[in-house]
Amino acid sequence: QQRQYAQELSFKTVTQDGKRIYLYINSGLLSSVDSETGSDSDGIGLYRTEILFMIKQCFPGEIEQLEIYRKVLKAAGDKPVVMRTLDVGGDKPLDYFPIVEDNPFLGWRGIRLSLDHPELFLIQLRAMLQAAIGSEQLHVLLPMVSNLEEVDLALIYLDQACQELTAELGKTVTMPKVGIMLEVPVLLYQLDEVAKRVDFVSVGSNDLTQYLLAVDRNNPSVSPLFDSYHPGVLRALKFAVERCNEYQLPISVCGELAGEPIGAILLIAMGYDQLSMNQASLARINYLLRRVSQTELNQLLAQALKLNSGEEVRLLVGQYCEQKG
Ligand code: PEP
Ligand code: MG
Numbered sequence: 001q002q003r004q005y006a007q008e009l010s011f012k013t014v015t016q017d018g019k020r021i022y023l024y025i026n027s028g029l030l031s032s033v034d035s036e037t038g039s040d041s042d043g044i045g046l047y048r049t050e051i052l053f054m055i056k057q058c059f060p061g062e063i064e065q066l067e068i069y070r071k072v073l074k075a076a077g078d079k080p081v082v083m084r085t086l087d088v089g090g091d092k093p094l095d096y097f098p099i100v101e102d103n104p105f106l107g108w109r110g111i112r113l114s115l116d117h118p119e120l121f122l123i124q125l126r127a128m129l130q131a132a133i134g135s136e137q138l139h140v141l142l143p144m145v146s147n148l149e150e151v152d153l154a155l156i157y158l159d160q161a162c163q164e165l166t167a168e169l170g171k172t173v174t175m176p177k178v179g180i181m182l183e184v185p186v187l188l189y190q191l192d193e194v195a196k197r198v199d200f201v202s203v204g205s206n207d208l209t210q211y212l213l214a215v216d217r218n219n220p221s222v223s224p225l226f227d228s229y230h231p232g233v234l235r236a237l238k239f240a241v242e243r244c245n246e247y248q249l250p251i252s253v254c255g256e257l258a259g260e261p262i263g264a265i266l267l268i269a270m271g272y273d274q275l276s277m278n279q280a281s282l283a284r285i286n287y288l289l290r291r292v293s294q295t296e297l298n299q300l301l302a303q304a305l306k307l308n309s310g311e312e313v314r315l316l317v318g319q320y321c322e323q324k325g
Contacts, residue, residue, distance in 0.1 A: 016293040024276035043079035045276025046254040050087045065127035087143035110144025125161040138176040146184040151197050183207035195247035205255025228257045229310035238270040262317040269297035291324045
């Protein structure tokens, strides 16, 4: 079966009724980028830069970051690369930058930390921009955004980095595509304003689920409650893609859900057409999505959204997946 899936990788993902789906990979370690991007994905949908920061003993400098980002972009050929700015805090600690707080998941995480330390943020942005000079691959992704001021401020720093580099290097460094992670539920209700500011949205379904359900995603005592198939979570995901389509804001999903057969089926049924997942899931998801049709999926989704629990959703959509092999 695995071999059968693997052969599928040479096919682009097109559903039975002709809808093109874009499948990207999540990555974070340079050592894994070569083999991962050598595959037939449509690009890197999430490059977690924090991994680099987590394996070091101190903050990596501009040159060090630049060299690594350059290799990542090169490994992706001419395919797009979504580089997420530093997303530490919460469950991702840095030994050399301890954060002590009572509720880390509600605390100093992601963009909050970068905006409070512009000197670190600017180094990272400058490194990304320099790595991408001469190509259009770079997409900068801002994690854990919870209000519009954060987006506006991040854009000001990005513009500053472009201007500095243009002056220093004597060639025009232009703004890359910029997007935000949709992880904090409140932004679901401000997607119209988000659309005026950025080029794309990427749903972090791991954090979005955690914050919608008020369940710490790493706490074993409440792990049965962490459920991305909770019909309420599914309705939120459907709401997000519908709003983004309305505002012509490209949207993808890069949380674990996108790499799970049941999750991928539901997301495509809702209207998503870009999924980013671990390399290991790619062939299987491609196999599955090439065998479904939107008409079938519409019916399945309507049924799923009427169910009362994640367990019932898994049962229903799991049966459908089995029929597809
Ligand atoms: C997410 O929250 O779904 C996500 C992709 O980000 P991370 O898992 O790295 O927090
Ligand atoms: Mg996240």
